[in-house]
Structures are given as C-alpha cells and as structure tokens.
Amino acid sequence: xxxxxxxxxxxxxxxxxxxxxxxxxxxxxxxxxxxxxxxxxxxxxxxxxxxxxxxxxxxxxxxxxxxxxxxxxxxxxxxxxxxxxxxxxxxxxxxxxxxxxxxxxxxxxxxxx
Amino acid sequence: xxxxxxxxxxxxxxxxxxxxxxxxxxxxxxxxxxxxxxxxxxxxxxxxxxxxxxxxxxxxxxxxxxxxxxxxxxxxxxxxxxxxxxxxxxxxxxxxxxxxxxxxxxxxxxx
Numbered sequence: 001x002x003x004x005x006x007x008x009x010x011x012x013x014x015x016x017x018x019x020x021x022x023x024x025x026x027x028x029x030x031x032x033x034x035x036x037x038x039x040x041x042x043x044x045x046x047x048x049x050x051x052x053x054x055x056x057x058x059x060x061x062x063x064x065x066x067x068x069x070x071x072x073x074x075x076x077x078x079x080x081x082x083x084x085x086x087x088x089x090x091x092x093x094x095x096x097x098x099x100x101x102x103x104x105x106x107x108x109x110x111x112x113x
Numbered sequence: 114x115x116x117x118x119x120x121x122x123x124x125x126x127x128x129x130x131x132x133x134x135x136x137x138x139x140x141x142x143x144x145x146x147x148x149x150x151x152x153x154x155x156x157x158x159x160x161x162x163x164x165x166x167x168x169x170x171x172x173x174x175x176x177x178x179x180x181x182x183x184x185x186x187x188x189x190x191x192x193x194x195x196x197x198x199x200x201x202x203x204x205x206x207x208x209x210x211x212x213x214x215x216x217x218x219x220x221x222x223x224x
Contacts, residue, residue, distance in 0.1 A: 040122065040216055042215055058211075
C-alpha cells in the first residue's frame, strides 16, 4: 500500500515568510510532483522531479522552488510567501513499473496572512 | 502546453440516473487520459483511464469514451449512487506521468 505523507495538514504563515512543505513516500517511486488545488482551477502542476536532484518546472512555478536530496523526499519551498499562494498543496508520486496511478498525499492547506 | 477543459463544473443527478462529464484537450500528441475522483476531504484517486489506441473502456458502472479526431473524452457513470458524490477530474498526458488536469466537476447524487 503506497503511503504518501505531507508534513502538515494545516499551516498559517505571514506574508514574506519562507515556507517549507515536505512530502515523503515509501514506495521507491522515481517521480514526485507538487500541485496546488484551487476551486474552479483544478489541480495545477507547480514542479516535478523524476530523480534525485532532478527537477522540472510545471505550469505555475513562479514563486516556488523545490528540493529533492533523497529519493523518498520532495520539498516545496515558498521563498517569500504571498497571499495569492493561499491554497491546498498536494504532493503525488508515480512509479514507472506497474500501475499508472499517481498517488496523492493528504494535502496541506496553507493560509498566508 | 496542454490545455484541458472540463464541463460541467457542477452536476446534480437523481440517484439511479446517469451522469456524464466531458473534457476536451488541445495537444493532439496526448495519448493517455485518466480520470480521478476526490471525495470530500480526501485525496484524489484514479478510477479509470484510457489510451489513445482505444475508443471506449468500461469498469462496472463507469465508462470512458475517447474521440481522438475531435480531441474530446467523456466519463459516464450509470445507476448513480450516493457514494458517487465527489469531485471528478479529467486529465491528459503525452507521457503517462506529467498530467494536465481539468478544472473538476462536482457531482452530487440526490437520494
């Protein structure tokens, strides 16, 4: 059973703060993703990583960076949080062998005041 | 990049009736089309997918159809039940893993 966990379910930060969101998976999946979910906009890809230390920009990377130092861990960093980054953030993983499903974490509801 | 449009944004159906959600995509190179279901407060989960070499796929009460020429695909849920109430997302991809999602459809099944 794939387990994808995220460091916090709810987070409240102030404008200008540096924010770290962490995702950990236990399935040895090569690919990891960060999405944000907003009503009426669906799931939008921020960044993804297909291997350790490798990353690619998604559709909305502005204001975000990522880090993947170990295969099981993928971090999303908001360098200077802004109110328009208030959102639900979802991490997902995908393995290249077997089933095609992206496995999602429980999400982090981030509020930037 | 790929642009996926999904309609309707909300759908209310009587229990036992059918529900249809439609999506269009822009990149003719897309060849993988999954559907995810997200129940309230839970994470999205894959419910069915289809590849571009197949026109239709069924799994019990759900089916997906694909029209490559028109670049649209649809999700059909028959004999809807209360547990079908959720947000449904379509997606398109050219490589299986980098997905472009639609905006989502909130389905409510009325008892």
